Amino acid sequence: MDYTNQKNPQNYSQMEDLKTLDLEESVSETIMRDLKMIAYKLKYVLIPKEQEDNGKELRNWDLWGPLIFCLALAMTLSFKADSTTNSSKSDVFAIIFVLIWVGAFVVTLNAQLLGGKVSFFQSVCLLGYCVFPINIEAIIIAFIGSYLPFVVKLIPVIICFAWSAYSSVGFMASLVPPHKKKLAVYPVFLFYLFLSWFSLIV
Amino acid sequence: MQNFGSNNDLDEKGNVMTEQPKIKVKFEPKPKQSSCPICTVEYYQQFFDIEQRDVYMRIRCSLLSWKPEFYQCVGKNPDLWGPLWISTTIIFILFAGGNLSRFLLEENKKHFKYEYNYMYVAVFIVYAMAFIIPIILGIIMKYILKSELGVFDIVCMYGYSLSVYMFVLILCIIPYNEAQWFFLMCGLANSTIFLLVNLWDFMKKNKQTALIAIPIISFNVALILSFKFYFFRLIYAVDD
Numbered sequence: 001m002d003y004t005n006q007k008n009p010q011n012y013s014q015m016e017d018l019k020t021l022d023l024e025e026s027v028s029e030t031i032m033r034d035l036k037m038i039a040y041k042l043k044y045v046l047i048p049k050e051q052e053d054n055g056k057e058l059r060n061w062d063l064w065g066p067l068i069f070c071l072a073l074a075m076t077l078s079f080k081a082d083s084t085t086n087s088s089k090s091d092v093f094a095i096i097f098v099l100i101w102v103g104a105f106v107v108t109l110n111a112q113l114l115g116g117k118v119s120f121f122q123s124v125c126l127l128g129y130c131v132f133p134i135n136i137e138a139i140i141i142a143f144i145g146s147y148l149p150f151v152v153k154l155i156p157v158i159i160c161f162a163w164s165a166y167s168s169v170g171f172m173a174s175l176v177p178p179h180k181k182k183l184a185v186y187p188v189f190l191f192y193l194f195l196s197w198f199s200l201i202v
Numbered sequence: 203m204q205n206f207g208s209n210n211d212l213d214e215k216g217n218v219m220t221e222q223p224k225i226k227v228k229f230e231p232k233p234k235q236s237s238c239p240i241c242t243v244e245y246y247q248q249f250f251d252i253e254q255r256d257v258y259m260r261i262r263c264s265l266l267s268w269k270p271e272f273y274q275c276v277g278k279n280p281d282l283w284g285p286l287w288i289s290t291t292i293i294f295i296l297f298a299g300g301n302l303s304r305f306l307l308e309e310n311k312k313h314f315k316y317e318y319n320y321m322y323v324a325v326f327i328v329y330a331m332a333f334i335i336p337i338i339l340g341i342i343m344k345y346i347l348k349s350e351l352g353v354f355d356i357v358c359m360y361g362y363s364l365s366v367y368m369f370v371l372i373l374c375i376i377p378y379n380e381a382q383w384f385f386l387m388c389g390l391a392n393s394t395i396f397l398l399v400n401l402w403d404f405m406k407k408n409k410q411t412a413l414i415a416i417p418i419i420s421f422n423v424a425l426i427l428s429f430k431f432y433f434f435r436l437i438y439a440v441d442d
Contacts, residue, residue, distance in 0.1 A: 091318055110283070112243065113250040179253035183283055190290060197298055201316055 038065040045129040046167050061121050066128020070100045073135050073195070077202045080142040092202065099194060104128060107172075107187045114184055116175035123172070127191070130168040133160035134192065138199035153200065161196040165189055249282040249354060257284055264362040267396030272359060280354045285361020289332035292367050296324040299375045300433035307377045307436060323432060328364075331425055336360035339417065347411050349404050359400060366392045367429075374434050382434050386426045394422045 042065065078093040108123040137160035145153055169185050176184045239245055256275075261284070263275045297320045308314045340353035370389035374382045397418050398405070405412045 095318060095321060109243070110250075110286075113247050114283070115247070115250070179255070182254040183250075183252070183257065187287060187290075190287070190294065194294055197294075201301070 034064065037062070038068065041065060042129055042132060045126060046132060046163070059119075059122060061119070061125035063121065063125060063128065066100075066104070066125060066131065069128060069131045069135050070097060073100070073131060073138055073199070076135070076138045076142050077198060080202050096195075096198060099198075100128070100131060103191045103194070107191055110187050111172055111175050111184045114176045114180045116184065118175045123175075126168055126171050127188070130164045130192070131195065133163040133167075134195045134199055136160055137196065138202075141199055142202070157196050157200045161192055164192045164196075168192075246282065249280065251279060252281045252283060256281070260284055260362050261288075261365045264365045264396050265392070267363075267366075267392045268399060270399045270402065272362070272396070272400045276355070276358060280352070280358035282354070282357065282361075284365075285332050285357055288361055288365050288368065289328045292364060292371065293321075293324045293328050295368065295371045296328070296429070296433050297321050299371055300324075303375045303377050303434050306375070320433060327425070327428055331421065332361050332364055333357060335417075335421055339414070343404070343411075343414065347404075347414070349411070351404065359397065363393045363396045366396075371429065374429070377436060379436050382430065382436075386430055390422055390426045394419055397422075 041060075041062070074093045074096040077096055078089040081089055081092040104124045104127040107127060108118075108120055111118060111123060112120070137156045140156050141153055165188065168188050172184050172188050173181045256279075260272070260275050260281075263269070263272050300320050301316055304317070305311070305314050336357045336359070337353060340351070340356035343349040343351060343356065344353060366389050370385045373385045376382070398415060401414065401418075405415060
């Protein structure tokens with residue numbers, strides 16, 4: 001085992017080697033390592049230049065990243081929601097949470113039914129990681145949105161929506177045969193549109 | 203040297219047979235006997251066996267509703283992609299557009315309260331109209347009225363009949379009462395004519411089958427009334 005790379009793993013397989021050291025290290029080290037893995041995957045998914053191996057890194061799927069981003073988005077929007085709507089905070093939290101997981105499930109199922117040969121959780125993992133730009137836009141709008149006119153608020157919404165959609169579309173389109181690409185991609189677009197709309201109106 | 207590892211036998215002349223007759227074992231995985239074939243994912247794959255060009259043609263058939271061409275478009279290949287994503291798009295438009303329409307009417311924009319209940323009601327109404335009602339009608343038509351059409355043919359037809367509402371409901375965001383009624387009436391006419399024209403062959407068989415027109419028309423009317431009176435209701439401030 002290569003201990004010299006312990007502090008700065010260069011790739012995912014080296015991170016995997018480190019898992020055997022779990023029991024011997026402190027909790028904070030384990031958490032930091034998991035966070036680094038999530039950050040690594042996030043960079044991989046969202047910055048297209050990193051994907052030199054055509055998405056093979058995604059085979060090491062995990063659901064921690066999607067869960068963190070989903071909770072962050074639901075909490076941001078429910079925190080802001082209380083003052084502007086008839087519904088309570090918990091309503092908004094529940095809607096966002098259910099929307100993300102059920103939405104990811106249905107979009108993946110759609111790709112599978114169209115003939116896509118993909119692991120179910122791999123696709124849910126990707127869709128979850130691509131929620132991160134929506135998170136950014138929700139935080140921007142939640143904190144400085146009330147000082148901005150509507151048109152200015154639209155700019156980060158559109159940019160982040162386009163970023164999310166573009167990141168996940170490449171993967172989803174590669175799963176299905178060529179004549180069915182738009183059929184697999186449209187639900188992804190609708191999913192992120194729903195989430196972007198929520199972050200805009202709250 | 204004795205070779206314990208191999209199965210070399212001696213033939214009649216005492217020579218070692220180096221080649222053994224090879225027995226071919228053909229491994230055939232047994233087909234999974236599912237107690238509920240309709241519950242598996244594989245069963246539904248047959249309904250997603252379409253291309254983007256087909257979806258475009260079917261939506262076009264439904265928008266030009268007076269031409270009974272839907273069965274030429276569909277053939278033996280009803281799909282569920284269209285009904286599912288058309289109805290989900292309509293839910294989004296109802297949720298976003300309904301609130302946007304109220305927002306445009308609101309005089310004091312800062313006091314606008316977003317109505318999240320629109321989401322739950324939209325999901326219930328649209329998925330009931332797109333799936334539950336055609337499944338019930340399809341079962342009645344196939345098993346009681348002896349139609350050649352399958353249940354999924356009816357679901358496919360209902361799903362595509364809703365496609366006109368994707369455009370109509372966007373136009374309904376305009377917060378004028380008369381405009382909204384006009385667009386909804388156009389949508390109702392288009393959708394109902396589409397369903398009746400394509401079921402005409404079935405309906406003209408006898409009096410019983412003709413009665414199927416009544417639930418079709420009434421559910422469509424109920425749908426646009428719910429659109430108008432729940433999602434796009436215009437609340438005028440009352441001057442005391």
